[in-house]
Amino acid sequence: MKGSSMTTNTLEPLDPLIHVPARLRILVTLAALNEGDTLSFTRLQNMLDLTPGNLITHLRKLEDAGYIKSEKTWDGNGLATSVTLTIRGRAALEAYTEALRNLLGGLTP
Amino acid sequence: MTVIDDTNQAASAGEGADLDPREAAKILDQAKRQARRQFDPHPPLAVVVGAAGVFLFGYGAVWWSMHDQVVYSGPAGWSLVVLYGLIAVSAIAGSVASRGATAGVSGRARRQRQVQGAAFAAAGIGAWVIQGALRYRGVSFEIVYGVYGPTVPLIALAAVAAGINAVREEWLQLSVCIGIIAVASVSTFFGPLGAWGLTGLGCCLVLLAYAAALMVRQRRA
Numbered sequence: 001m002k003g004s005s006m007t008t009n010t011l012e013p014l015d016p017l018i019h020v021p022a023r024l025r026i027l028v029t030l031a032a033l034n035e036g037d038t039l040s041f042t043r044l045q046n047m048l049d050l051t052p053g054n055l056i057t058h059l060r061k062l063e064d065a066g067y068i069k070s071e072k073t074w075d076g077n078g079l080a081t082s083v084t085l086t087i088r089g090r091a092a093l094e095a096y097t098e099a100l101r102n103l104l105g106g107l108t109p
Numbered sequence: 110m111t112v113i114d115d116t117n118q119a120a121s122a123g124e125g126a127d128l129d130p131r132e133a134a135k136i137l138d139q140a141k142r143q144a145r146r147q148f149d150p151h152p153p154l155a156v157v158v159g160a161a162g163v164f165l166f167g168y169g170a171v172w173w174s175m176h177d178q179v180v181y182s183g184p185a186g187w188s189l190v191v192l193y194g195l196i197a198v199s200a201i202a203g204s205v206a207s208r209g210a211t212a213g214v215s216g217r218a219r220r221q222r223q224v225q226g227a228a229f230a231a232a233g234i235g236a237w238v239i240q241g242a243l244r245y246r247g248v249s250f251e252i253v254y255g256v257y258g259p260t261v262p263l264i265a266l267a268a269v270a271a272g273i274n275a276v277r278e279e280w281l282q283l284s285v286c287i288g289i290i291a292v293a294s295v296s297t298f299f300g301p302l303g304a305w306g307l308t309g310l311g312c313c314l315v316l317l318a319y320a321a322a323l324m325v326r327q328r329r330a
Contacts, residue, residue, distance in 0.1 A: 029143075032141065033214060033218070097137065100133060103130050104131065
């Protein structure tokens with residue numbers, strides 16, 4: 001995180017991997033599904049209105065961190081990619097939400 | 110993932126930007142609301158349309174066609190056309206909404222829905238088979254079609270839904286199912302007119318209350 005030392009200290013508890021608008025929206029969207037459910041790449045892209053390349057980049061980062069898991073399946077027309085939130089990813093999002101809540105509670109308006 | 114042409118451009122998009130925590134909280138909240146709305150297979154509006162259509166107008170039409178009968182002679186044909194037409198429209202609308210909400214979603218929840226569909230089908234078919242058996246055994250039209258018809262199949266379907274919601278610990282939905290079972294059961298004491306009229310009106314009110322509670326919960330979430 002860039003910025004003043006105060007800003008750096010303030011944002012320290014926030015997971016930098018999640019603290020990016022697109023990745024935050026990806027995790028929140030996947031977290032709205034029931035545990036163990038997967039979402040197709042196409043539906044996720046439509047919901048978030050991201051370009052395929054942009055979405056792939058963010059998904060790779062989240063997958064490298066173990067927050068999501070992607071799998072390719074044959075759907076009759078070709079290979080389809082679907083993604084699911086891992087237990088680690090759900091826990092990370094919960095921790096991020098809690099940290100954000102604490103942070104905003106401490107911030108003066 | 111087959112499209113990778115703008116990956117490099119995207120790699121830096123939004124990365125390392127100083128996202129304000131307040132802005133992050135706003136994004137989180139908006140994304141949560143949007144996801145819940147888009148994944149919801151039973152949006153409140155659809156519930157209201159279903160309630161008003163099937164119970165108020167469908168059951169109401171059957172009740173209206175019989176309300177001045179001194180001796181039971183059954184509902185008018187037009188009222189049954191209205192009832193089954195509304196049931197068909199409601200089922201199609203519900204199916205379209207559910208398919209839209211679950212498009213691209215697979216996994217355990219999808220398999221659960223298929224199993225639940227089988228449970229509902231078994232309950233409904235079982236109730237209707239018993240209805241046929243009652244008539245076959247000589248039970249009067251008044252009981253078989255006037256009292257049993259509008260209530261028992263509904264109770265059977267609501268009981269399956271109650272079981273599913275009890276397992277999921279969905280207390281609001283469980284309350285709705287119990288409310289429908291209670292209304293339909295009590296209405297049988299009042300003969301064919303009560304069974305159609307009270308079940309229609311009571312279930313409509315229960316479902317409207319459910320839709321209102323859902324909307325309040327969505328706004329609070």
